[in-house]
Structure formats: C-alpha cells, structure tokens
Amino acid sequence: MKRILLVIFVLFGFSEFAQAQDSLVTTIDTTSLYSKYREDQFYLGLTFNLLTNKPEGMEQNGFSGGLQFGYIRDMPINKQRNWAIGLGAGISMNTYNQNLFVGETPSEESIFQVIENQTNYNKNWFTTYLVEAPLQLRWRTSTATTYKFWRIYTGVQLGYMYAYKFYFEQPNNQVTQTDVPEFDRFRMGLTFSFGYDTFNFYFYYNINPMFNDSAQINGSPIELNSLKLGLMFYIL
Numbered sequence: 001m002k003r004i005l006l007v008i009f010v011l012f013g014f015s016e017f018a019q020a021q022d023s024l025v026t027t028i029d030t031t032s033l034y035s036k037y038r039e040d041q042f043y044l045g046l047t048f049n050l051l052t053n054k055p056e057g058m059e060q061n062g063f064s065g066g067l068q069f070g071y072i073r074d075m076p077i078n079k080q081r082n083w084a085i086g087l088g089a090g091i092s093m094n095t096y097n098q099n100l101f102v103g104e105t106p107s108e109e110s111i112f113q114v115i116e117n118q119t120n121y122n123k124n125w126f127t128t129y130l131v132e133a134p135l136q137l138r139w140r141t142s143t144a145t146t147y148k149f150w151r152i153y154t155g156v157q158l159g160y161m162y163a164y165k166f167y168f169e170q171p172n173n174q175v176t177q178t179d180v181p182e183f184d185r186f187r188m189g190l191t192f193s194f195g196y197d198t199f200n201f202y203f204y205y206n207i208n209p210m211f212n213d214s215a216q217i218n219g220s221p222i223e224l225n226s227l228k229l230g231l232m233f234y235i236l
Contacts, residue, residue: 047230068092086136159187182215
C-alpha cells in the first residue's frame with residue numbers, strides 16, 4: 001500500500017512539474033513571438049497610368065499600364081507593433097500611350113510637338129524603367145498570429161529612371177528616342193494604399209514634372225506629371 005501511494009505521489013508531482021514547464025515555455029514563446037514579429041513583405045503592383053498637367057491638345061489613347069515589384073523591410077515603432085516604418089527597394093516599368101511626339105533635329109536638338117488629329121500614324125508611346133525606394137508610414141490590425149488584416153500605408157517613393165524609350169511609328173517612318181536631355185530621370189511621388197489581406201487599392205502621384213523647363217511647346221514648359229491607380233498585392 002505504501003508503495004502504491006509513493007508511485008501515485010511521484011506521478012502526480014511529475015504531472016504538476018510538466019504542466020508548469022509547458023506553461024513557462026508557452027509564455028516564453030508567446031512573449032518572444034510578439035517582441036520580434038514584423039510585416040516584411042514582397043509587393044507586386046498593377047496600375048493604370050494617367051498623365052496630368054498635359055499641354056493643350058495632348059491626349060492619352062489606348063491603354064497605359066504599369067508593373068512594379070519589390071521588397072519592403074518593416075520596422076515597428078510601438079509596443080503593439082501595429083505602427084511601423086517601411087523601407088524598401090524595387091523596380092517598375094510604365095508605358096504611356098499618348099500623342100506627344102518627341103524627336104530631334106539634325107543638329108540633335110529635341111523636338112516636342114503635339115500630334116494633330118489629321119496626322120496619319122500608327123503608334124506613339126513612351127516607356128520608362130525605374131529602380132525605386134518606397135518609404136512608408138504603416139498602420140495595420142495585424143498581430144503575431146493574424147495573417148489577414150486591414151492596412152493603410154502611406155509615404156513617399158523615390159525613383160531613378162535607368163532607361164526609357166520614346167517611340168513613334170507611321171507608314172514608312174519610325175522614330176526612336178532613348179536620350180532626351182530634357183527628360184528628368186529622377187522621380188519623386190506620394191503613395192497611398194489600403195485594403196484587407198493580399199488585395200489592396202494603390203495610388204501614386206508624381207510630384208516633380210517629367211520634363212525640365214527646357215522642354216517647351218510654343219514657349220510654354222511641358223509640366224507633365226503621372227498619376228497611377230491600381231492594385232497592390234502584399235506577400236509575406
């Protein structure tokens with residue numbers, strides 16, 4: 001009988017010890033998890049590109065779209081970790097179909113001219129390729145164990161245009177320009193995105209004009225800007 005009581009006592013004591021250990025481990029793991037989790041993300045954006053501040057007579061025609069991809073490092077700034085600063089790097093490609101002709105004279109001086117409606121041509125567009133650095137202030141309803149949540153991200157995006165191309169085509173004539181001194185390679189824009197889980201609405205507005213003051217039509221500077229509207233997909 002004494003042996004049976006001893007065995008019961010040992011088993012009961014071991015059970016209590018194991019439960020205490022499990023509780024301790026759970027507490028440590030949860031605390032560690034909440035103190036370290038971040039919303040580091042890959043992003044993929046699809047946009048419809050609009051041109052604003054167009055010179056008189058300039059119009060967009062056809063579809064103008066954009067594609068962007070990159071990675072953002074998340075740096076929480078409060079204890080709950082639902083506020084953070086995001087800093088990233090990425091690339092983007094943007095196409096604009098419109099009727100602003102960009103060419104050059106035999107002396108290599110740039111030509112800027114709005115194509116008249118009666119002109120017979122097939123294509124006129126320009127495409128830009130950029131490396132970008134988004135900087136965001138981020139708010140979300142996420143926790144360390146919640147992977148679907150609401151978010152609002154806003155900030156600025158710096159970009160450098162490492163390549164671009166202006167293309168004009170009409171019967172028996174093609175013009176390609178890849179070196180336009182008046183075209184500003186540096187881009188700065190305001191960004192705003194909001195949504196739930198993976199799907200988010202995205203807005204971008206370019207602050208500085210695409211051309212410098214030397215680009216003119218009839219003596220007036222071409223103060224062309226871009227506005228992008230689309231969807232942003234955040235992938236953990």
